[in-house]
Amino acid sequence: MILESDVRSDAASRRAAGPPAPPGPGRPTRGSTRSLGPVLASVSAWDADPLGVPVLDALDGRLGIALCLSGAVAVSQDGADTVLREGQLTCVDGTRPHRLAALVPSVVVVVGAEHQRVGLPPEGTRGMTAAAWSGETGVHGLLADTVGGLAADLDRLGDTEGNALGLMILDLIGCLLAEQLRKRAVEPAAGRRLLTLKILCHVRSKLGDANLMPEHIARHFGISLRYLQVLFAELGTSPARWIRDERLSRLRDDLADPGLDHLPVSVLGEKCGIPGASQVSRLFRAAYGLTPSEYRRAREAIRESAGGPAPGAHAGSATPVNVGDRVKCGPESR
Structure with missing residues (x-):
């Protein structure tokens, strides 16, 4: 039996071993982008840029979850603003304008999936974007450790392993968003979307x-x-x-x-x-x-x-x- 603690400790050790070093002042941003089955994954090292740029254009309209692996990143979307610290997650929707700014040299990992495959329409992410979530415990912790491990392993994964990992990440994204919707379940729309996420998880299985x-x-x-x-x-x-x-x-x-x-x-x-x-x-x-x-x-x-x-x-x-x-x-x- 694979225990949650085993998965998290292994992913955490791989994450600590291999993230790209943040670039020094004046060096260009660099990184890797790759498809993992239903998920697009990106690992990027950014120079400090207080003005910020829409660095998630690679999402191409997808729903994205970003993890700050090191440094500090300001995130703005839908009238909300937050600063991601090391180990924190946020949601960014690629269908709407957004702004990210590396306040110091930073390393960020982003995973994105099509809204229909996740089970949440673009309007359903309003109220969840640009909010900092701790990646320490529960499903947030599992997703943070799994996504963080991509910093070391993204270029080394075989296609079969990559597809399987992408399906697992897709399910974890659904679980994370369901948890956020559960907090707003008193709202009729949030309740419907929470039920939809549960249905899609069941159907995938x-x-x-x-x-x-x-x-x-x-x-x-x-x-x-x-x-x-x-x-x-x-x-x-x-x-x-x-x-x-x-x-x-x-x-x-x-x-x-x-x-x-x-x-x-x-x-x-x-x-x-x-x-x-x-x-x-x-x-x-x-x-x-x-x-x-x-x-x-x-x-x-x-x-x-x-x-x-x-x-x-x-x-x-x-x-x-x-x-x-x-x-x-x-x-x-x-």
């Missing part, structure tokens, strides 16, 4: 069940199918469409992993809850413009032409190329 249906989800949570549809409508989708898109996104992550090339597409599809090779191919092509086999070949062609690691791996300061980004950003909502 059942994605491999090809018989998972919206009716089953509604029954599990003791709500009507109509109310379930209302909750997903706030994310701009429907229950069935969200399940399909999440399955296809997870399948795409698996297909992008060279370590899983020995598994037939049909096996990966069944693992994601999509039975039958023909159905896997049809749904994947409709979403991404390529069949799964074509997607794998395109990934290999990009890797060979670049003469480097497979898409999703990172080297130096360049942002990695994701085959999916060359086709479409995600499953189409139809």
Whole structure:
């Protein structure tokens, strides 16, 4: 059994061993950015810059959680202001203007995910952005230690480990946001969004069940199918469409992993809850413009032409190329 204390102590020791040193005065900001399955992760060392810049542009509209690994960073968004100290977390929403300022040379780790995959629409993050949260205990501590460990390990993770870690980080982000919403549960909107996060966490754990249906989800949570549809409508989708898109996104992550090339597409599809090779191919092509086999070949062609690691791996300061980004950003909502 893996104990929380074991996870946290191991992550804390790795975090302490390997963060990039903050740059000296006048040196340029530097860092690494990499996709970890459903999560975009970035480790950055910043010069002191009292004026501040929107340094999280790499989030590209994602919902981000930032951890101050060392130094002090001023954060402003949605009319709120805070200063992140070492070991503190905050939420920053990439869909709206924000400002971060390194008050002293600092190292910051950021993880971001699409709002729909997290289960919180952009307006749902208002009231949570630019608030400093302690990364010492509970789910905040688990997320801080896991994210902090990326400072040492981001460039060393294999694709399979990276995808698995990204899924774990996505769940931890959902748990952290659910805890914040729980404090505001007296507000009707906050209560609905808290329920939505719980539902999505449950659905992710059942994605491999090809018989998972919206009716089953509604029954599990003791709500009507109509109310379930209302909750997903706030994310701009429907229950069935969200399940399909999440399955296809997870399948795409698996297909992008060279370590899983020995598994037939049909096996990966069944693992994601999509039975039958023909159905896997049809749904994947409709979403991404390529069949799964074509997607794998395109990934290999990009890797060979670049003469480097497979898409999703990172080297130096360049942002990695994701085959999916060359086709479409995600499953189409139809």
